[in-house]
Amino acid sequence: MTTPDELLSLHGLHVAIAGRDLVRGVDLSVRRGRITALVGESGSGKSLTAMSTIGLQPSGAVVTGSALLEREELVGRPAAQLRRVRAARVGTVFQEPGQSLSPVMKVSAVFKDVLAVREELRGAKRVSARTRELLTSVGLPDPDRTAASYPHELSGGELQRVVIALALAGNPDLLIADEPTTALDVTVQRGILDLLRRIVDEREVGVLLITHDMGVVGEIADEVVVLRDGLVQESGPVREVLSAPESPYTQELLSAVPRLAETLQRGMADGAAHGRAVADGAADGGGAADGSAADGGASSGTSPDGAGELVVRVEGLRVEYRRRGGSHLALDDVSMQVRRGEIHGLVGESGSGKSTWGKALAGLVPFEAPVMELDGVDPRTLGRAARREAFSHVGLVFQNPASSLNPRRTVGWSVGEPLLLAGEKDRVATQRRVKEALELVRLPGSYVSRLPHELSGGQRQRV
Amino acid sequence: MKPALLRVGRSLGVLLVVLTLTYAIFYLAPIDPALAMCGKPCSPEDLEAARGFMGFDKPWFVQLGSFLSAIVLGCTYGSGDVVLACAAPCLGYSFQLHQGVTTLIGQRFPVSFSVALGAVALQSLLGIASGAIAARRQGGLLDRIVTGVSVIAASAPAFVVGLLAVVVFALKLGWLPSGGYVPFLENPAQWAWHLVLPWATLAFLNGAIYARLVRSSMIEQLGLDYARTARAAGLTERTIDRYALRNLALPLVTLVALDIGALLGGTVITERIFGLAGLGALLLDATSTADLPVIVGTTFIGSLLIVLANLAADLSRPLLDRRLAAGGGRRARTADEPAPDTP
Numbered sequence: 050m051t052t053p054d055e056l057l058s059l060h061g062l063h064v065a066i067a068g069r070d071l072v073r074g075v076d077l078s079v080r081r082g083r084i085t086a087l088v089g090e091s092g093s094g095k096s097l098t099a100m101s102t103i104g105l106q107p108s109g110a111v112v113t114g115s116a117l118l119e120r121e122e123l124v125g126r127p128a129a130q131l132r133r134v135r136a137a138r139v140g141t142v143f144q145e146p147g148q149s150l151s152p153v154m155k156v157s158a159v160f161k162d163v164l165a166v167r168e169e170l171r172g173a174k175r176v177s178a179r180t181r182e183l184l185t186s187v188g189l190p191d192p193d194r195t196a197a198s199y200p201h202e203l204s205g206g207e208l209q210r211v212v213i214a215l216a217l218a219g220n221p222d223l224l225i226a227d228e229p230t231t232a233l234d235v236t237v238q239r240g241i242l243d244l245l246r247r248i249v250d251e252r253e254v255g256v257l258l259i260t261h262d263m264g265v266v267g268e269i270a271d272e273v274v275v276l277r278d279g280l281v282q283e284s285g286p287v288r289e290v291l292s293a294p295e296s297p298y299t300q301e302l303l304s305a306v307p308r309l310a311e312t313l314q315r316g317m318a319d320g321a322a323h324g325r326a327v328a329d330g331a332a333d334g335g336g337a338a339d340g341s342a343a344d345g346g347a348s349s350g351t352s353p354d355g356a357g358e359l360v361v362r363v364e365g366l367r368v369e370y371r372r373r374g375g376s377h378l379a380l381d382d383v384s385m386q387v388r389r390g391e392i393h394g395l396v397g398e399s400g401s402g403k404s405t406w407g408k409a410l411a412g413l414v415p416f417e418a419p420v421m422e423l424d425g426v427d428p429r430t431l432g433r434a435a436r437r438e439a440f441s442h443v444g445l446v447f448q449n450p451a452s453s454l455n456p457r458r459t460v461g462w463s464v465g466e467p468l469l470l471a472g473e474k475d476r477v478a479t480q481r482r483v484k485e486a487l488e489l490v491r492l493p494g495s496y497v498s499r500l501p502h503e504l505s506g507g508q509r510q511r512v
Numbered sequence: 513m514k515p516a517l518l519r520v521g522r523s524l525g526v527l528l529v530v531l532t533l534t535y536a537i538f539y540l541a542p543i544d545p546a547l548a549m550c551g552k553p554c555s556p557e558d559l560e561a562a563r564g565f566m567g568f569d570k571p572w573f574v575q576l577g578s579f580l581s582a583i584v585l586g587c588t589y590g591s592g593d594v595v596l597a598c599a600a601p602c603l604g605y606s607f608q609l610h611q612g613v614t615t616l617i618g619q620r621f622p623v624s625f626s627v628a629l630g631a632v633a634l635q636s637l638l639g640i641a642s643g644a645i646a647a648r649r650q651g652g653l654l655d656r657i658v659t660g661v662s663v664i665a666a667s668a669p670a671f672v673v674g675l676l677a678v679v680v681f682a683l684k685l686g687w688l689p690s691g692g693y694v695p696f697l698e699n700p701a702q703w704a705w706h707l708v709l710p711w712a713t714l715a716f717l718n719g720a721i722y723a724r725l726v727r728s729s730m731i732e733q734l735g736l737d738y739a740r741t742a743r744a745a746g747l748t749e750r751t752i753d754r755y756a757l758r759n760l761a762l763p764l765v766t767l768v769a770l771d772i773g774a775l776l777g778g779t780v781i782t783e784r785i786f787g788l789a790g791l792g793a794l795l796l797d798a799t800s801t802a803d804l805p806v807i808v809g810t811t812f813i814g815s816l817l818i819v820l821a822n823l824a825a826d827l828s829r830p831l832l833d834r835r836l837a838a839g840g841g842r843r844a845r846t847a848d849e850p851a852p853d854t855p
Contacts, residue, residue, distance in 0.1 A: 105744060136746025143744075148737035151755045153762075153833050163745050199834045215745055225744075 054081045055119075056255035057102070057223055062114040062124070064094070064101045064279075072098050073279040074114065078272075079223065079255040084245070086258045086270035086287070088302065094279040095259045099225050103139050104131030118223065136166045140216025140254075144228035146208035150200040156211055157196040160218070167219030183214040188244055206237035213244065217252075224248070227259045242269050263303055267291050275299045361387040364420035368409050380409070380416075460487070516827055523823045530815040534808050535576050544568075565589055566607060579604065579808070603812060604805035606798075613809035616794060620778075623693050624790035627782065628775030630707055631714035636768050638715055639722020644753060646723065647730030658723055665720035674713045674785035681709060691787035710786045714779065718771055725767065729760050761832045766825045773821025777814030 057079040064072035072094040079085045087095045100106055102116045102123060116123040118138060123131065135141075143149050150159055160180040164170040170179055177196070184192035187210040200208060209229060216224060226245060230238040246269045249256055258270055266273050266287060274284040275296065283296040294300045368380040409416040421427055428435075464483045546562040547554065563569045566589060567578065578587060586600035598605050603613040646658035665673075682690035688709050694702040733739060733756035742752050778791030791810055798806035830836045 103744065105740070132743075132746055132748065134746075135744060139744075139746075141741070141744035143737060143741060145737055149741040151738040151742075151759060152835060153759050154755070159742075162742075162747055162751055166746050166748070166751075201835045212741065215741075218745075 055079075056081050057119075057257065058115075058117045059098070059102065060115040060117075062098060062101065062116055063112070064097055064106060065111045065113075066107065066109060071279050072101065075274075075276065075279070075281055077257075077274045077281070077284065079257050080272075081222070081255050082249055082253045083271040084249055084256040084258050084269055085272040085274065086260060086266040087274050087276060088260060088263065088266055089276035090261055090302075093276045095261075095276050096227050098276070099227060099257055099259055103135050103141070103225065104128060105135075137219060138222050140213075140218070140221040140224045142209070142212050142216050142224070142226045142229045145232050146205050146212055147200065147232070149212045150208065152200055154199070155196070156198055156200070156203075159215065160196065163215050163218050167221075179218075183218055184211065186217065187211075187214045188240070189214070204237075205233050206240060209233060209237075209241055210244065213241075213248070217248065220252070222254055224254050224256045225259070226256060228261070229258070230265060231260070231262070238265075245269060263291070275302065358425075359386060359388055359422070360424060361385065362420060362422040362425075363409075363418055366409060366416055366418040366421070368416045384420075519823060519826050523819045527812075527816060527819055530819075531580075531808075531812055532576060534811045534815075535572070535579065566605075603809035606803050606806045608801055608803045609806070613805050616806060617791065617809060617813055620789060620791045620794045622695065623783070623788050624776055624778045624792065626693075626696065626703065626707055627710055627714070627779060627788065627790060628772060630704075630711040631718070631775055632768060632772050634711050635715035635719035635771070636722055636764070639719035640726050640757070640764065642719075643723040643726025644730055644757065646727045647734065648749075648753070650731060655727075658727065662720035662723045665716050666724070668717065670713070670717055670779075670781040671785060673717060674710075674782055677709050677713050678785060691785070693788050710782050710788065713785075714775070714782055722764070722767065725763060726757075726760060729763065730756050733759050762829060765828060765832060769821040769825035770818070773818035776817045776821075778810065 055078050059075050059077050061074045061076065062072060063070065063074055075094075075098050077085060077087065077098075087098065089095045097106065097110075101110065101112045104123065104126065106112055112124055114124060118134065121134075123134065126134070150156070157177065157180060160183070161176050164176050164179055168179065170176055180196050181192045184195050189195050189207065189210050195203065195207065195211060203211065213229075224245075229245065230241050233241060242265065245256060245258070248254060258265070260266060270287045272285065273287050273290045275282040275290070275298065277298050282298045283290060283294065290299060291303065294303060363386075364384040366380055366383045366385075409418075421429065461480070461483050464486055465479050544559075546559055546566055546568055560569070567575060570578075581587070582598065582600065582602040582604070584600055586602045587598050589596040589598065589605060596605060598612050598614075601614055603617065605612050606616060609616065642658045642662075646655040649655045678690045681688050689706050690709070692706055694706050696703040730753075734752065739752050739756065742755060743749075776791075778793070778795060780792035780796050782788070783790045783792040784796060791814065794806065795810045795814075797803070798810065
């Protein structure tokens with residue numbers, strides 16, 4: 050099984066935390082110039098597998114089995130030696146580029162420390178030359194500006210490139226990429242994936258790519274290992290696994306990948322208006338930052354049978370964020386109608402104003418609009434209490450389920466509070482409606498007494 | 513720099529409010545400052561004359577106004593042949609001590625300054641170091657010692673700790689002088705030697721807050737993504753500690769500034785225990801003899817120092833965290849808030 054170009058090979062890697070076996074005997078190998086994808090849903094143990102390999106398992110974790118980096122055993126090595134292995138041979142890229150760098154340090158300061166350890170490079174001139182070289186190599190057009198920036202001054206895509214450049218310092222043999230594109234916009238993802246592929250081809254490094262996205266796997270990986278509950282379900286070359294998955298779990302994962310063409314076809318065949326995603330032209334508010342008017346209002350997808358009462362009707366919606374030293378026009382002249390029972394997709398890049406639109410509807414940001422009706426009533430014409438009541442009919446689901454709930458309150462409290470605010474007085478009725486709401490999103494009613502951290506990400510989003 | 517100007521303006525406003533409240537003591541306190549000066553026996557005419565001389569016969573807002581103008585322009589008490597001049601910056605005149613309040617404060621300030629400087633240096637050093645060590649050994653013996661000691665220190669009254677220190681280290685063991693002050697210019701070594709106990713006492717009491725803040729924030733920082741990225745890149749734990757502490761600079765600077773401001777204004781209990789003639793002792797003496805001009809003057813200086821320290825901390829915030837500068841006073845987004853532009 051061992052081939053000459055095999056870089057990393059795990060044999061029966063086992064990780065237990067507090068007596069619970071979270072990774073149960075994983076075998077996988079990464080070859081030079083190849084990308085091995087480790088796939089699985091959240092909680093399957095994929096990140097833990099990768100982190101344990103390089104000695105970054107959480108404290109208290111017991112790692113057994115074998116992890117060979119070119120015949121060099123990593124399991125059981127003391128922390129100081131593992132640190133040296135990481136510095137010399139492994140580069141790591143994580144999921145959240147926005148949080149991967151210390152917020153109070155310039156990019157150049159991080160490079161100074163990293164280059165000192167990974168390349169034993171010292172002296173301001175040499176360090177800045179090498180920093181420039183690395184930043185250029187990951188496709189950053191203005192490396193000097195990037196190096197002189199603080200993390201908050203860079204976009205997610207730029208930051209992820211910076212993190213990749215840091216990982217490439219010291220010319221590592223192995224690159225571990227833990228969900229490197231998950232937190233990024235689709236358009237930015239593309240560029241990062243291309244960059245990873247290019248790095249692999251040019252530098253002959255091996256990549257262990259951790260992802261839950263089968264689409265990403267199909268695009269750039271060479272080999273794939275499917276993990277579930279710490280057990281390998283299936284492994285092999287990407288083409289084989291994706292085209293003829295043996296394990297039912299892999300089949301399930303693959304069917305979870307939304308296929309645009311298929312969905313559209315199905316939608317046409319059904320001809321049903323309900324549950325259909327209508328891709329509206331999104332307002333391009335990105336260019337509005339410099340004051341130019343955003344073009345193209347989002348037009349309503351008309352329902353074929355015209356049924357369903359109008360829930361939302363907005364015309365010429367305009368939102369401007371004012372702050373000291375200038376204002377930012379987030380939405381300009383956007384119109385939309387939503388009928389009961391319809392799902393509308395509002396599509397656009399980050400910064401295009403999608404969220405602002407939603408917040409305006411929920412009354413969370415001040416807005417101007419000639420026409421704005423919720424259930425046929427303009428909330429602005431109502432009094433204070435009635436206005437809040439009208440806005441409370443708009444329910445929002447945000448991106449990050451982990452931070453959308455109050456960590457110290459039970460699920461039941463979080464779901465029930467809006468009901469109380471909306472004027473529901475009867476406690477028993479509130480409790481009944483909370484349970485109904487939970488069952489509607491397919492969570493057991495007993496979850497009312499759970500705290501957010503006791504739920505998985507998926508369950509939290511259902512809440 | 514509009515926000516900076518706004519902050520300066522706000523600080524001046526706070527000062528004015530504090531001063532007005534302190535000045536109200538003159539009217540609310542059941543003391544007549546003129547009575548002490550009047551002499552015995554005190555005839556009503558003499559009392560009136562004394563009041564007129566001291567300026568206490570005017571309405572309160574006139575007095576507050578002349579107090580303020582005296583700071584800038586100086587003032588004179590009385591008229592005719594008996595005139596007392598108080599040069600700017602005049603903070604009033606103590607008719608009991610027969611000295612200008614400014615002069616009194618000027619005499620006492622070096623003592624309070626010496627105490628404050630050493631105490632703040634010692635307490636931040638000890639507090640930050642022990643907090644960082646405790647965070648690194650979370651749950652270990654050292655951590656438990658630091659946490660335990662800091663609970664005691666944070667809840668112990670200053671006079672107990674101070675008196676214990678005097679009894680043990682000065683009287684029983686005889687290692688250190690029990691009190692007194694030697695001017696720095698006279699003998700720097702003796703200056704420091706006499707201040708070791710007050711410094712240590714204050715550092716013990718205040719350092720506990722630093723230790724607890726640093727411990728909990730360090731634990732939080734070391735668990736953040738940037739620390740993991742640094743670790744994965746092979747940086748040493750020492751470098752990662754440095755990153756974490758750098759991220760704590762903001763709350764720490766605020767805390768240090770407040771402590772400097774508070775200590776410069778004098779420490780009543782510590783100065784009394786160690787026989788130091790600082791601003792705190794001046795205030796205490798003035799309170800017991802009802803020397804109102806001195807009370808108002810020292811309170812004013814004390815609040816001025818706190819306001820100035822606060823202002824300095826506020827103005828340095830954008831330098832320590834560039835996110836605060838970028839937002840033009842708007843709070844920077846913290847790690848777990850969703851970005852405003854994502855769906």
